[in-house]
Amino acid sequence: MNSVASSHEARQQSVRSPSGAAHARRGFRGEILHHDFALRRNGYHLRIVPPHGPLRADVDRLIHRMYSWRGLTPYQGHDSPGQPIQTTLVACRGDRPFGTLTVGMDLGKGLLADTLYRTEIDSARSRGGQVCEVTRLAMDPEHSTPETLAAIFHLGFIIARLMHGMTDSYIEVHPRHTSYYRRTLGYRVAGPHLTCPRVGAPAVLMHLPLSHAETQALRYGGSTRTNSRNLYQLFLSPTEQRAVLNSLQGRHES
Template identity: 30%
Template sequence: MTLDLQKLIGRGRSVADDFDRTIISFESPYRLKDLSPVSGSDPETQEEGLGEKLFKLRFAQHDEVFNNASMLVQKRYAWRGFPKAQLKKYPNRITILSFHQEKIVGTVTVGYDSEEGMLVDEIYKPEIDALRAQGRKVGELSKLAIDENIGSKQLLASLIHIAYLYGVIHDCTDAIIEIVPRHKAFYERMLGFKQIGEERMNNRVNFPVLLMHLELDYMRQKIEEFGGQGKAAKDRSLYPYFFSARDQQGILARLLREEG
């Protein structure tokens, strides 16, 4: 973790889990709109007329929003025969949403280790316990879905980047995710995940899955090296489509800002 991130986190975290406003808005290809508004102008007014490619990232807080996000997840996974998805608010999970024209077009849920454990413990507890025994603090990604009609590398990268920052806020050292086997190459090539759990049947979705793992320090290094470069980067992973390291500082400060 960089010194700047450590300083920001030290200023407080009490509001982050209940932030109920737009975190950031950006165009694709991205240019942040609400971290440094023009002096004397209103950020909400600025967002009007920015075009159909404006995205907003928010957190799910209300039942109606969770229901809409559940519909997106179900739509994207129904063809595999997965059971109906139902996203809900839990003390150790947070759902991050991407909106386009007030429609949910992307979602991911971040879970944190606690006394209740995590979803992944149902079938991969030995592997997670091995990480815990090493003093690692694990964060879990689940319910990742992008609207097929509007999805892009940048939209996916923005969701995962905010998930990463929430991992930083919660002192996570590692990320894990259960994936269907056919997605293994994507997570390896585009994000650097490595398989640490053999293929097993996940009874929650009635489908075989693999357990993938990533040290967040690796993600930090890739963001610092390639974040914000987009197509101009020589790197062909997803990291050039993450926010830049400089923008990351402003986003994290916003996540940690106390209301009032």
């Protein structure tokens, strides 16, 4: 469960190795996500966290600290047999992580959210949907900004939707946070209030059609508007989105 700026060009400093064809990659091909990828922004950068090593340990400590601060059980599940394919993203200032998010994609063995909400998620599967989830979201309020949150969600969207062809995203949140996700990203409540066993707290399932996110990102990404109710205006511009997608794909093809 889971508990801007000047001109957009100034916010992005560089995208490493922007090469390769700008087309969506279908299927579950984790090898195309190279762990040395970095998206540099205004004073911080986003990276993909490798399964093991110092950065993974630092991210785990961040999650433990942020979850414990909110009175939650710090769930530390990573990739393992029987779990979704998981890609963990991190926002860092220098070498210090201050924000993280994990995108889990169903490889036929389900999502973590199926523990409580299998019936609700199966409704998307029965329509031919490809389902994914957002988990292990943690942002240090001392260092994070709405722009950072938007950037890390946008990178997760690029990986889930544009690289793996996911159609439906789910997130388990505390009931008091539902209005925030509805207002800023367009999630809708999709399941009843229950207790999430992974973090030992009340939870509610929320659902986002990724076609909606795709439309909003293209419409508002890179906007100079200052409507704090819409995180999509803080997403990358369509041109920058293509550059990030090409960068991720180009490292596999080079």
